[in-house]
Amino acid sequence: MVVPLIPICIAGGGAAAVLLIKCYTGGGICRSTARLDGKTVVITGANTGIGKETAIDLAKRGARVILACRDMKKGQQALEEVSNVSESPNSVVLHHLDLASLKSVRKCADEILKKEEKIDILINNAGVMMCPYTKTEDGFEMQFGTNHLGHFLLTNLLLDRIKASAPSRIVNVASRAHEMGEMNFADLMGEKGYSSVKAYGQSKLANILFTRELARRLEGCGVSTYAVHPGAVKTELGRHLFLSHPIFEYLLFPVIWLLLKTPKQGAQTSIYCSVAEELDGISGKYYSDCAELEPSRRAQNEDDAKKLWEISEKLVGL
Template sequence: MAKRVLITGGNSGIGLCTAEQLAGRGAEVLLACRDQTKGQAAVARIKNRYPEARVRLFSLDLADLAAVHGCARRLTDELDGLDVLINNAGVVPTRQQFTADGYEMQFGVNYLAPVLLTHLLLPLLQSRPNARVLHVASVAHWLGRINPNTWRGRRPYLVMDAYGQSKLGNILFSDVLAQKLAGQGITSNALHPGGVDTGIFRHVPGLAMKLIRPTLTTAENAARLPVRMALDDTFNDVTGGYFDAKGAASRSPRARDKKSAARLYEQTLAALELNPL
């Protein structure tokens, strides 16, 4: 039976290449995107390459928690289950922006909204055997630290500090989720697929680029890791891991701090008004 995979931000970059490769391997692909025009173009591109592919488009704006709830309701109404959730979408605004709910944009879109979406879609994942949740993190998590005082904005706004915090949050959440779902048939893993050398990096400070540049690759190459982690049998029982293209990846000390992970999870669920798992 073909796997059903939902990927956020699957309309461009690594996300689009991931969606395309998933379809090429026979998966049913659900694209959850903010920009529906780009989403439709992505569907057309995938169908043009793989005419028999099953691809659907859903509207999802991660910068609006009400919209996340709305997307989750539609998915729950229309689907009987979900095999894989890939929390891929992310933003890196070079000037400080805010979500509809008043959160700093990177924290809100890259971290907070995916936590909400994951919790809301757990019933769909629980209905399928060997379901998986993948969190697209980054080597830039080494630059991050969890600071609740910055969640509603920071002065000065340092783009890579904000990005690093959001990516550190992805890894810590993945670990907590793996622990909470142990024995329930759902795995949770984080990954660094590799960056793609595009204009997104033009404002990145020199020190950060020293960390990032060795990992830069093409979007097609970067997509291979999330595709393997979504579909390959070798990841059936793997949970609580953090991977890059070479295998198990190195984590920062903060990304190994279980107390920090538990504290962040508690604070996050309070902000989202969710009950802990």
């Protein structure tokens, strides 16, 4: 029997094209083989998604990993998963952290400081995205309060320990969505008009401005700061989007599979900024796909960065 070659060639070419697209959308990969033996890493939101994948990778490198999570049930599951790949299972620790509560942030920081002699790497990974208008326990708009203010307070409470552990690093997970945001200092909490998209963009812009201002204030201290864009990743973070509905996920599965990164792929830039030797001494920059990327002009506004810091200090009570 003669097998038609044209259909086979078309099918083969189509499959190759799909794989090429998938490889492209998968983004950069952290190639560093750096070890983290003797290093302590704190990761917020490490119970799922890119936070958990980051924890798994760094644990494999020998790090002591502190998982700071809001959902303790999922946190316990993550603790077991990370412990299973760690060379020293007892070096993986779980703490409760609700970034939407300043009281919880202070309690978590206090517990970490009591138990950890050093903090070599802090990865501010947790967040919420495009949720309906709600407020945190302290009355802040949920996205700004969780994504920025909670991490701002946590970082400052741990900062002396991080500085004492220098050379050390702080990695803030931002997003390319910062390009849609602007700092509305007249209405940071969206009380005069709320758009979940704009509020998310503002919170991610705040992450980058915080990273830059932190770098300026820590210059010469041996602490480097980095903001990262993980890419479009299929995680629970998008649970408030209409596309996360089971019906849409079922209908659009081929497109979602093709265009979105896996959590492991999305974690690569966070890992890169945590371990890459070539980043030693570099601070305040923005990275995507394991390479430096120039952020928006708004994200480079030094006056806004300073103003945001001063306002944030007052809001969290520092």
